[in-house]
Amino acid sequence: MAAQEPPHKPVIRFLLTQLLYGSLGAAVFCWAILHFDTGGLASMIRRSNEPFLWQLLLYFGNWVTFGGVAIAVAIMRLGEETDDHPGTPPENRPTSEEFPYMQKYVIADIVGKVRSIGPTRKPISAHEHAGRMGYQERP
Helix, strand or coil, X not given: CXXXXXXXXXXXXXXXXHHHHHHHHHHHHHHHHHHCCHHHHHHHHHHXXXXXXXXXXXXXXXXXXXXXXXXXXXXXXXXXXXXXXCCCCXXXXXXXXXXXXXXXXXXXXXXXXXXXXXXCCXXXXXXXXXXXXXXXXCC
């Protein structure tokens, strides 16, 4: 009997692929900034005592940003489109049915965490809040 692939493996592969796309975007962006010396940044880096450190910080910061955005966009595009408005994504994009593990566990975990950090008390109106803070109504 062949070993079955763990249920989270396609999700990890999907996320790492998106991270790779974001990494490539960050590398191209940083190269362009340094190549065209935008804002004199490349000149300042070349004149510094530790140019490697500053380049590393530039690339790492953009890698985190671009990689995170690529992953976030890919996850948000997993949902199903319910309306027929213009701008509907193409039909060949991945759907949540292709990633049942993500749909069932990861999304539920994210929603659970959002609910757990949400408001724990009953919301009050602005009028009630003003009264509690000691503000009085104008006549």
